[in-house]
Amino acid sequence: DGYYKASEAMKLKKADLVTLDENSTTDKLLFKETPVKEYKSDMSSKPTNKYLILTTNVGTKLKVTPTHPLINGSGVMVRAKEIAVGETLLHVSGVQHQVTGIESDEIGERVINVQPATQSETSSVYVVQGYLSGSSSQQDRELSEVNRHLFREQLTDILNP
Numbered sequence: 001d002g003y004y005k006a007s008e009a010m011k012l013k014k015a016d017l018v019t020l021d022e023n024s025t026t027d028k029l030l031f032k033e034t035p036v037k038e039y040k041s042d043m044s045s046k047p048t049n050k051y052l053i054l055t056t057n058v059g060t061k062l063k064v065t066p067t068h069p070l071i072n073g074s075g076v077m078v079r080a081k082e083i084a085v086g087e088t089l090l091h092v093s094g095v096q097h098q099v100t101g102i103e104s105d106e107i108g109e110r111v112i113n114v115q116p117a118t119q120s121e122t123s124s125v126y127v128v129q130g131y132l133s134g135s136s137s138q139q140d141r142e143l144s145e146v147n148r149h150l151f152r153e154q155l156t157d158i159l160n161p
Helices: 006-011 143-149 155-159
Strands: 016-020 031-041 049-056 061-064 069-071 077-079 088-090 096-107 112-116 126-128 131-133
Antiparallel strands (some): 069 131
16 A cells, blocks of 8 residues: 555554565566564664665655665665665666665654564565665675575575475
8 A cells, every 4th residue: 555654654553564575586576465573763862863865767765774775776785875876776666777866864863674574585675665675684784694595595496396
């Protein structure tokens, strides 16, 4: 039923997220609903958080923290602060959208992170404003380890029939 800001989804007690299906590949994105394990929020009384606002060639403005994990056009998870103008993000349509502008801002609002109820790296990737995003557990870990498993879990079934 549409996209929600994480803070709105938390207030509405949304129980499910749209995540990647384990059978997804970068050439064929498949989605499913996955239960939310938890919403996480910073608890400071006067939060001031740094944000990046990434603008794409289709006019989308994606507001995320600098450490927020996003899937680039090559299907690799990177932190938002590592993305440069001219690089691409992977849209749910499977089309790569080019980043045409990056602004930074400090906003006095809480950061809300979402954790899907899954052990799978692939189905821990959920949709944020139409783009593929890593979960809070992936944000907290070294991305090189996450990338070893992302879009590759289905190979186990192929190699071990």
